[in-house]
Structure formats: structure tokens, C-alpha cells
Amino acid sequence: MTSTTGPLAGRRTLPRKYIPVLVTAALFMAMFVAGGIRYDGFATGQIILNVFIDNAFLLVVAVGMAFVILTGGIDLSVGSVVALATMISAVLLQHGWPAYAVIALVLAIGAVLGLGMGAIIHYFEIQPFIVTLAGMFLARGLCYTIGTDSISIEDATFTAFAQSRIELGGGMWVSPSVLITAVVVLAAAYVLHYTRLGRNVYATGGSEQSALLMGLPVARTKIAVYTISGFCSALGGLLLSFYMLSGYGLHAVGMELDAIAAVVIGGTLLTGGTGYLLGTVLGVLVLGLIQTIISFEGTLSSWWTKIFIGLLLFAFILLQRLIGARRR
Amino acid sequence: MAVPAPILRMNGIGKQFPGVKALDGVDFRLLPGEVHALMGENGAGKSTLIKVLTGVYDIDAGEIELEGRRVAFSSPLAAQQAGISTVYQEVNLCTNLSVAENIFIGREPRRLGRIQWTTMRRRAAEILARLDLYIDVSAPLASYSLAIQQMVAIARAVDVDAKVLILDEPTSSLDAGEVAQLFRVMRRLKDQGIAILFVSHFLDQIYEISDRMTVLRNGKLVGEYLTRELGQVDLIGKMIGRELADLESLEGRPLARQSAPLVEAADLGRAGSVRPFTLTIHEGEVVGLAGLLGSGRTEVARLLFGADHAGSGSVKIGGEPVSLRTPRAAVRRKLAFCSENRRAEGLIPDLTVRENLVLALQAARGWTRPIPRRRQDELADKYIAALNIRPADPDQLIRNLSGGNQQKVLLARWLIMEPRLLILDEPTRGIDVGAKAEIQRLVAELSDGGMAVLFISAELEEVLRLSHKVGVLRDRRLVAELDNDEGLTTDTLTETIASGARS
Numbered sequence: 001m002t003s004t005t006g007p008l009a010g011r012r013t014l015p016r017k018y019i020p021v022l023v024t025a026a027l028f029m030a031m032f033v034a035g036g037i038r039y040d041g042f043a044t045g046q047i048i049l050n051v052f053i054d055n056a057f058l059l060v061v062a063v064g065m066a067f068v069i070l071t072g073g074i075d076l077s078v079g080s081v082v083a084l085a086t087m088i089s090a091v092l093l094q095h096g097w098p099a100y101a102v103i104a105l106v107l108a109i110g111a112v113l114g115l116g117m118g119a120i121i122h123y124f125e126i127q128p129f130i131v132t133l134a135g136m137f138l139a140r141g142l143c144y145t146i147g148t149d150s151i152s153i154e155d156a157t158f159t160a161f162a163q164s165r166i167e168l169g170g171g172m173w174v175s176p177s178v179l180i181t182a183v184v185v186l187a188a189a190y191v192l193h194y195t196r197l198g199r200n201v202y203a204t205g206g207s208e209q210s211a212l213l214m215g216l217p218v219a220r221t222k223i224a225v226y227t228i229s230g231f232c233s234a235l236g237g238l239l240l241s242f243y244m245l246s247g248y249g250l251h252a253v254g255m256e257l258d259a260i261a262a263v264v265i266g267g268t269l270l271t272g273g274t275g276y277l278l279g280t281v282l283g284v285l286v287l288g289l290i291q292t293i294i295s296f297e298g299t300l301s302s303w304w305t306k307i308f309i310g311l312l313l314f315a316f317i318l319l320q321r322l323i324g325a326r327r328r
Numbered sequence: 329m330a331v332p333a334p335i336l337r338m339n340g341i342g343k344q345f346p347g348v349k350a351l352d353g354v355d356f357r358l359l360p361g362e363v364h365a366l367m368g369e370n371g372a373g374k375s376t377l378i379k380v381l382t383g384v385y386d387i388d389a390g391e392i393e394l395e396g397r398r399v400a401f402s403s404p405l406a407a408q409q410a411g412i413s414t415v416y417q418e419v420n421l422c423t424n425l426s427v428a429e430n431i432f433i434g435r436e437p438r439r440l441g442r443i444q445w446t447t448m449r450r451r452a453a454e455i456l457a458r459l460d461l462y463i464d465v466s467a468p469l470a471s472y473s474l475a476i477q478q479m480v481a482i483a484r485a486v487d488v489d490a491k492v493l494i495l496d497e498p499t500s501s502l503d504a505g506e507v508a509q510l511f512r513v514m515r516r517l518k519d520q521g522i523a524i525l526f527v528s529h530f531l532d533q534i535y536e537i538s539d540r541m542t543v544l545r546n547g548k549l550v551g552e553y554l555t556r557e558l559g560q561v562d563l564i565g566k567m568i569g570r571e572l573a574d575l576e577s578l579e580g581r582p583l584a585r586q587s588a589p590l591v592e593a594a595d596l597g598r599a600g601s602v603r604p605f606t607l608t609i610h611e612g613e614v615v616g617l618a619g620l621l622g623s624g625r626t627e628v629a630r631l632l633f634g635a636d637h638a639g640s641g642s643v644k645i646g647g648e649p650v651s652l653r654t655p656r657a658a659v660r661r662k663l664a665f666c667s668e669n670r671r672a673e674g675l676i677p678d679l680t681v682r683e684n685l686v687l688a689l690q691a692a693r694g695w696t697r698p699i700p701r702r703r704q705d706e707l708a709d710k711y712i713a714a715l716n717i718r719p720a721d722p723d724q725l726i727r728n729l730s731g732g733n734q735q736k737v738l739l740a741r742w743l744i745m746e747p748r749l750l751i752l753d754e755p756t757r758g759i760d761v762g763a764k765a766e767i768q769r770l771v772a773e774l775s776d777g778g779m780a781v782l783f784i785s786a787e788l789e790e791v792l793r794l795s796h797k798v799g800v801l802r803d804r805r806l807v808a809e810l811d812n813d814e815g816l817t818t819d820t821l822t823e824t825i826a827s828g829a830r831s
Contacts, residue, residue, distance in 0.1 A: 017468065194442045196434070199425070203433055206422035213384070213420040214484070215405035216434050273424035 020267025021279040023319060027312075028282055031289050039296045046172050051288035056177040057082065057239040058258055059284045062266075063188045064232025065259040066280045067225040070192070072205045072272025073128040075226060077117065077135035078233040079255035081110055083248070084139045085237020089158075090151035090247025099157035107234045113139065114230020118223035128226075136256070143249030150248040153241060161242040177239045184235065188228075189277040201225060205272025261309055262287055265316050286312070335360045335395055335523050336381075336412075336492055342389030343376055345728050348719055350376040352547045353390070358492060358523040363514060365534045365555065366527050368544035369567055369760040371718050371730035374527055377544070378496055382414050383407040395491070405434075411491035413484075415498050419477045421484070423470035428452035430469050431484045455483050459513055473622070475502050482510065486517060493517060494525045499533055500758050503620065511537050529760050531560055543567055568762040587611040589647070590780045591663075591749055593632060596641035602627045604640050605806035607799060609749060609782060614775045616795030616812075617784045618821055624804035625784045626668060629751045632782070633665040634658040645748075659692055664742035668753035668784070674738045677727035681717065681737055682708040684726050688741050711740035716766060732759035739767065743774075750774065751782040756790060768794055788818040800824045 036043025052059070061078050068075045085106045092102045117135045121128050153159070165173040192198035200221040203211040212218050240251060266283030268275025290308045294300050334357040343351040351373045358364050368374050379385045381392065383401030392399050394410055401407040404414070421430045428449045429436075437447045452465040461479055469477055478498060485493055495514075499507050514524055514537060528534055534541065535555060543550040543566045550566050558566075587610045597604030602624045609615050617625045630636045632643070634652035643652055645661050652658045655665070667674050675684055686704050693699065708722035715736040719729075726734060735755060742750060752771070756764040771794055775781050785791050791798055792812060798821065800808040808824050810816055 196436060196438070196443070199429060199433055199436065199443065202425060203422045203429075206424035207420075210420040210422050213404050213414070213416065214422075214434060215403070215408040217405070273422070 017274065020316070020320065021276050021282065024266055024279055024282040024286060024316075028286050028289065031286065031293065035289070035293050035296065039293075042296060045170070047292060048285070048289075049168075049172055049174050049178070051285055051292060052178045052181065053175050054243075054291075055284050055288040056175070056181040057236040057243060057252075058255065058262065058287070059181050059281065060184050060232050060239060061236035061255060062259040062262040062280050062284050063184055063277065064229035064236075065256075066263050066266075066268055066275065066277055067188070067192075067201060068128070068229045069260070069263050069268050069270060070201050070205045070272055070275055071222055071225050072208070073121065073222070073225065074132065074260065074270075075114075075117075075229045075233075076129065076132040076256050077113070077139055078229060078236070078259055079252045079257075080136045080139035080143070081113060081230060081233035082237040082240055082252040082255055083143050083250070085110060085234045086241045086244070086247040086251050087143045087146045087151070087249060088247070089238060089241045090153050091146050093153055093155040093158065094151060099155050103238055106238055107231060110234020110237070111227050111231040114227040114233070115223060117230070118226030121226065122219050122222045132226075140249065146249075147247075148249065150246050150250075153245045153247065158242060159245065162245050175242075177242055180235075180239065184232070185277065185281055192277055197221065197224060202273055205274075207273075258287065258309075261313055264320075265312055267316070267320075269320055332359055332361070333396075334358055337393040338377075338381065338390065339393075340390035341377065341380060341387055341392075343373075343380055343385060344388050346725075348724070348728055350547050351380065354544065354547070354549045356542055356549075357552070358525060359540070360491075360523050361518055361521045362539040363518055363524045363526050363537050365538035365541040366525060366544070367534070367541050367563065367567055368550075369732070369762045371546070371733055372544040372567070372760075373547040374544060375496065375730065376547075378414065378494055378525070378527070381407070382412060382494065408488060411489060412494065413486070413488045413490040413492070414494040414496065415478070415481045415485045416496050419474065419481050421469055421477060421481055423477070424468060426466050427456075427463060427469055427472070427480055428465040430480055431455060431465075431487060435488070452483075455487050456480070459483055460509055475506050478502060479506070479510070482513065486513070490522055492523045492525065494527075496527045497529070497758055498526075499528055499530060507533065529758065529764075531563070531761070535560065564761055567760065587613070590645065591632065592644040592647075594642050594644075596631055596638050596643060598627070598631055598636055598639045601636060601804065602631060603805040605799075607806065607809070609780045611748070611780055612775050612778045613797065614771060614781045614783055614795045616791035616798040617782065617801060618788055618791050618798055619801030619825055623801040623825075624806075625801055626753055627804065628799075628801065628806070629665060629753050629782060629784060632658075632749075633663055633751055635665065659688070659745065662745070662748040663751070664688075664745055664747035664749070665751040666738055666742055666753060666755055668757065675726050675734055678725060680723050680725055681712070681729070682722035684737050685711060685722075685741050685744060689744050692745065707744055711743065715740055715770065732763035735759055736763070736767070739770070747779065749780045749782065751784075753784045754786065755783075756785060756787070764790075788821050792816065792818060792821065 032043070061082060065075055065078060088106055088109065089102050092105070093099065113135060117131050120126060121131045161176050164176055166176065166179065167173050192201065200211065200216050203214070203216055204218050204221050208218055241247060244251065262283035263280050264270060264283070265286055266275065266279030266281070268279060287309060291305050294302060294304050336358040338354065338356040341351050341354045341356070354373065354377060356377065366374050366377065376385065380387050383403050383406050399410060401410065425433065431452045432448050437444045437451065449465050456463065456465065459479055459482070461476070463472065463476065469480060482498065498510060502510065518524060526538055538555045540552065541555055541558065542552045543563070545567060589608050590611045591609045593605065593607045595604040595606060605628065617628060619625050627636070631638050634655050634657055637653065643650055650661060652661070682704055685708050686699055690699055705722065711717070712720050712722060717733050717736050726737065729737070739755065755767055768790065771781055771783060783791065783794055795812050798810045798812055798816065799806055800810065800821065802825055810824065
């Protein structure tokens with residue numbers, strides 16, 4: 001506080017809040033241009049659309065994660081809930097349940113799991129890290145009680161979702177999952193920016209104590225974000241089932257970390273209160289584009305993806321630190 | 329005189345914390361259209377009473393009536409909806425959100441559930457304009473000074489349809505002009521029939537603005553008085569429960585003695601923080617630092633203590649050049665720094681008084697050599713008695729202590745280290761006259777005992793009273809170094825701060 005000199009200091013610092021998102025956007029553009037120069041057939045719109053198609057489930061999960069991280073929390077259970085969602089879908093479809101009933105049930109289960117974890121975190125004042133870690137083991141364990149093998153999905157509705165192409169003209173296309181994801185992202189951005197719930201999320205992340213003293217419903221907000229994250233994980237699980245056409249307890253191992261990485265690379269502060277959903281979308285795109293570049297390169301093993309993600313994370317955390325330090 | 333029916337009445341309020349009886353059968357009432365000051369020393373129960381009233385704490389005994397109806401608030405939200413708004417001592421806003429949002433969050437203007445940002449910004453600007461504050465309402469609150477944040481908090485509280493407005497130490501970070509501005513706003517609200525509960529340690533401000541006061545001591549009610557009928561001396565007597573005479577015994581500080589220089593800073597500076605300054609502190613000398621908020625007082629202290637890296641210059645301690653790269657190095661050289669921000673940088677709220685007391689000593693010894701429990705108990709008992717820390721229970725958690733007592737624990741932590749130079753940054757801010765006098769006397773005693781003290785305070789009288797020498801800072805530059813002789817008064821000091829040099 002000591003370095004803030006007066007009313008006018010604010011005007012020049014205003015755009016600073018956009019810096020992390022702009023950096024991520026610039027990085028994405030740079031990667032795309034570099035890829036286009038280096039590889040034939042890279043610089044096409046379809047490449048970006050493919051990134052969306054291959055990472056639709058991750059993006060949906062990351063959207064839920066963004067809500068949680070904006071309140072200053074963390075949700076480690078998302079990967080396991082995704083796996084659980086694929087498993088439950090596969091088994092129920094195998095038993096001849098109608099596809100839409102399965103979808104509704106899976107989404108409800110995800111939301112209820114999130115609700116439960118949120119309630120425990122808030123009412124017993126336990127670290128979100130520990131509660132969602134327990135949720136992670138629980139959900140992963142439940143997958144194996146359903147079955148230890150991969151169960152394939154042959155339901156007509158699910159295969160239709162998996163195989164249909166929505167033409168966008170000019171030879172470009174997307175899968176239905178991408179449309180669902182787009183709706184989720186737009187809805188989430190609207191909620192965060194234009195509704196009280198969204199603003200309460202930012203306020204809680206900024207200072208929970210202050211939010212409480214300002215009379216904001218902190219309890220409801222915190223529980224809501226874990227419910228949203230649970231719901232998004234279940235939806236991500238359904239999108240993964242469309243993509244893989246199977247349910248398996250080993251699906252989405254470590255996806256929670258990819259989601260966290262995407263949110264952080266997208267410029268959201270892990271301490272909460274700062275960040276934009278657009279950043280999270282860009283974060284997922286950056287992660288997806290790294291994979292694409294490595295597959296284009298051909299000679300690099302897929303582990304290089306992890307190495308690049310690791311380096312990027314370091315860079316972005318340092319960037320946030322620098323911005324945060326200057327603000328103080 | 330006809331007294332209107334009270335808008336708020338509290339009867340026989342009791343509140344118990346583990347090991348502390350914070351409130352015991354306190355009665356309190358607020359009349360519409362008055363400014364009512366709540367007075368008492370630290371730990372008298374003022375904050376607890378406010379927190380009980382605003383639903384932060386439950387009450388163990390008694391009842392609260394608002395407009396004749398019995399109420400019990402389960403949360404600050406419930407109290408706010410009933411018309412009781414609060415501005416706390418520490419600004420409780422979300423600095424990551426914009427100014428406009430901080431005023432409106434929780435009750436944003438909406439259409440079909442969609443927040444109307446344009447309307448919100450326009451209305452926020454209007455509300456602030458009524459407080460004579462013209463700032464960019466879409467900028468994040470963090471980009472403004474503490475004083476402006478405070479005004480935003482008041483704007484928020486006022487704009488909620490408040491019947492009762494509670495201002496808990498709103499003026500502790502405001503300068504004189506801002507205080508006048510706040511008082512203008514308070515008078516207008518008073519004329520609108522709002523009851524204002526005002527807490528401040530500045531007696532002059534209390535006498536300027538308040539109509540009536542209630543005095544608490546040790547969690548019990550002392551009485552309710554009309555401000556104009558109770559003189560300052562009587563008031564202090566009622567607050568501390570004894571006469572003021574012994575508080576005035578600090579007069580006649582001896583002039584700086586010709587002792588050996590202890591700390592010599594030459595051209596010490598840091599870009600963006602303080603311009604290079606030269607300052608010598610002798611053994612047994614109290615050096616005061618005066619200047620406006622943000623003039624670089626804290627930065628000087630942090631450089632001397634090694635909390636910030638110096639960009640230029642050198643420091644000699646006891647004639648020997650040293651490099652104070654970290655606070656650890658400074659602690660080894662027997663320097664101690666009592667930070668201004670006791671909540672964030674000093675105390676660990678979930679540890680006990682004893683554990684907080686021995687923390688610095690333990691850190692200096694290294695973790696492999698724990699301080700024996702018996703020695704810890706001895707130290708705790710000694711300093712609790714020496715500094716009159718209340719409650720006198722070494723196993724009490726720090727967070728259950730009042731601000732002034734927390735400050736004393738922090739002070740004791742460094743005194744245990746037996747430093748040669750003690751740096752005190754605003755040690756008396758936000759604490760009452762009784763504790764303030766105790767701390768001032770302690771500083772005087774320590775310096776008589778040979779310890780050098782660097783004393784930073786926004787209150788010029790306090791600086792003048794204690795210091796042998798006063799350094800004046802302005803715009804992050806040490807502009808003057810004045811001997812505290814007969815000729816130095818608060819007026820000359822103010823003039824120096826204002827003009828930048830001794831005229």
C-alpha cells in the first residue's frame with residue numbers, strides 16, 4: 001500500500017489486469033505462426049478447430065476449475081469425476097438405459113459430488129486441497145467397483161454425437177461436443193461477468209473475510225463453485241465418452257492437473273480473485289497446440305508435451321508474481 | 329430535555345470468549361440523529377460490542393432491540409438488511425474489484441438478472457461525488473490509497489439504506505482534510521436522522537463530532553454521558569479507571585547526549601523507495617521520523633533493517649561497516665523492527681501469547697536449540713507484567729487480545745532480544761491513550777537504559793515528546809534533521825514537512 005501515491009495512480013495501472021490474458025493470446029499466436037512457417041498444412045483454421053475437437057472435454061473441465069480457482073480454492077477431484085462419468089454412462093447404456101436419461105443422471109451425480117465437497121469445505125472449514133483429494137480417491141475408487149475393464153459404448157445417440165460433423169463451410173468442421181463446449185464457455189463467461197453469483201465468486205477470491213463483512217453469501221458462493229466444477233467434470237466426462245466411445249477407470253488420469261495448468265496459463269491467479277474465462281480458453285488452446293506441434297514434428301516423443309507445459313507454467317507463475325509484486 | 333425514542337437498545341449484553349469475559353452486562357442505546365461515541369481502552373470491549381451488534385458474534389446474554397423489535401442477527405448480511413451498516417477499522421473491501429463494484433456488490437442494479445454495469449458505474453460516480461471524491465470508478469480499488477479505500481467503504485455503507493451507521497476507527501488512516509470531509513458527511517447523515525456510532529482514539533475528533541458517549545472498561549459499562557458535559561480529563565479518568573496524573577510524567581526529555589554513534593547510514597537509498605539519506609543514531613538516543621503518510625518513513629526503517637535491499641550507500645554499526653542484506657543479518661547485529669502492520673507482518677494469531685513472545689528469540693537461536701519451557705514461562709511472565717498485557721494469561725491465543733495488547737506482545741517479542749536499536753513503526757496507531765502512554769514511557773525508559781530507538785509516528789506531538797532528534801521526510805526524501813530543543817514545536821515541524829526545509 002505504501003507505494004500507492006494518489007487517485008491518479010490508478011489510471012495508468014488499469015490495463016495491467018489484462019496483461020496475463022494478452023500474454024497468453026500473444027503466445028498462442030506466436031506458436032500458431034511458428035507452426036505455420038515450419039510445417040506444411042499447419043496454418044489452417046481446421047488445425048485450431050481440431051484443437052477444440054480434441055480438447056473439448058478438457059475445456060469444459062477447466063471452465064469449472066476456473067470458477068473454483070477464482071474463489072481461491074482448488075478442485076483435485078475433476079479427473080476422477082470425469083472417469084466416473086464415463087464409467088457410469090458406459091455401464092448404464094450397456095444395461096439398455098435411454099441415452100438422455102443417462103446424460104441427466106450423470107450430470108446430476110457430478111453436481112451432487114461437487115455440492116457435497118463444497119459443503120464439507122465450507123461448513124467444516126477444511127482445506128479444499130484435502131477435501132477434493134479425498135473426493136479424487138473416492139470417485140476413482142468408485143470406477144473400479146463398477147468394473148476394472150474398459151467398457152465400450154455402442155448406444156446410437158452416443159455414437160451419433162461421436163461421429164457427426166457440423167460443417168462450417170470452407171471444408172472446416174467441428175464435432176457436436178465443440179458446440180456444447182462453446183455454449184458452456186459463453187454461459188460461464190456471462191455468469192462470471194453479468195450475474196451476482198459471478199461477482200461474488202471474484203469477491204470471495206479477493207478476500208473472503210471482506211466478502212463476509214460486506215454481507216455477501218460466501219457460503220452459497222463457495223458451495224456453488226464446487227457444484228459447478230462437479231457438474232462441469234461430469235459434462236466433461238460425457239464429452240470424453242463421446243470422444244472415446246468407452247468408459248474406463250483409467251480415463252482422464254491427471255486431467256485435474258491439466259485443467260489447473262490451463263487456468264493458470266490463462267492468467268488466473270491461484271490465490272483467487274483475478275482472471276478471465278477467455279484466458280482459460282486460451283490456456284487450453286495453448287496446451288492443445290503444443291500437442292499438435294509435437295505430433296507435427298513427428299520425431300519428438302509425447303512426453304515433450306509435459307516438458308513444455310512445465311516450462312510454460314513456471315514462466316506464467318513468475319509473470320503473475322512480477323505483476324502482483326508491482327501492484328503492491 | 330426531550331429525548332427521542334432510541335432506535336437501538338442493547339440490554340445486559342454478555343459475551344464470553346475462552347478465558348476472557350469480553351462483555352459483561354453492558355447496556356447501550358442509540359438515538360436517531362445523533363453521533364454517539366463508544367469509548368474505552370483497548371480490550372474494554374468496544375470491538376466486541378460492535379461485532380455482537382452486527383451479527384459477527386452471537387451473544388451469550390442480553391437482548392438487542394431495533395426500533396422496538398427484538399432482533400438477533402445471525403450474520404453481517406442480516407444486520408445490513410435490517411439497516412445497520414458498518415465501516416471497520418481495517419478496510420474490509422475487495423481490493424481486486426473495481427471501486428464501483430465495491431460500492432454495489434451484493435445489490436448491483438440488474439435487469440432480468442443481468443448486472444447493468446453502465447448504470448452501476450454512473451451511480452457509483454454520483455455517490456462518490458456527493459462525498460467530494462472524483463475518481464475513476466472502474467479502476468480496481470487496489471490502485472487507490474488507503475484513505476480513498478476508506479471513503480469508498482463509507483460510501484458503500486451510506487448508500488445502503490442505513491438507519492444505524494457504525495464507524496469503527498474510520499479516521500486512523502485519514503489526513504486532516506479527509507477527516508474534515510468525513511465529518512461533513514457524518515453531519516449530513518445525522519441531519520437525515522441516521523444514528524451514527526463512532527469509535528476513534530482521537531479525543532479531539534470525538535469532542536468535535538459526537539453528541540453523546542458511552543464509556544466501557546474491562547467489558548463493563550461505566551456510563552453514558554453527554555459529550556458537552558464530560559471534560560476530556562474526566563473522560564480519560566473514566567476510561568482507565570485512574571487519574572491521568574501519572575501519564576503526564578514524561579515531560580522534560582533530556583537533550584541528546586554525546587554518546588557513541590550506534591548506527592551510521594551514509595547515502596543509503598533504494599530506487600523507487602527512498603532517495604539516499606544520511607542518518608546517525610547514537611546509543612540511548614530516540615530519533616523520531618516525521619512526515620506524511622507515504623513520505624517514506626516506513627521505507628527508511630525497512631532499509632535500515634535490511635527488509636528491503638539498499639540500492640546505494642553503506643551502513644556502519646558501532647563503527648564497523650556491515651551489510652544488512654536480510655532481516656536475519658540485522659537481528660544478528662541486535663537490530664529489532666516492530667512493523668506498522670501488526671496483523672499481516674508481525675503476529676501469528678493462532679499461537680498463544682507465550683509462543684508469539686519467544687518467536688524471534690527462538691528464530692535467532694535456531695530451531696535445533698529449543699528454548700526450555702521454564703525459560704519461556706519466565707520470559708512470558710516477566711514481559712506480561714512489565715508491559716501490563718491483558719489478559720495476563722500466557723496461554724491465551726493472540727487473536728483473542730485487543731489491538732493495543734497485541735501491539736505490546738509484538739514489542740515484547742523484540743525486547744526479549746535485547747536489541748541495541750529498536751525500530752518502532754507506528755507503535756501507537758489505533759490504540760488508546762492508556763496503552764499509548766505506557767508505550768511512550770517504555771520507549772523513554774529503554775533509551776535511558778542505553779537502547780537506541782527509531783520512532784516513527786504520524787502524531788507529531790508524540791514524536792516531539794519522545795525524540796531527541798527528529799528526521800523529517802517529504803516525498804521519499806529526508807529533507808531535514810532537527811534537534812529537539814526549545815525551538816522545535818509541532819508548528820515548526822508541520823512547516824518543515826510542508827515546505828521541505830527548515831525556514
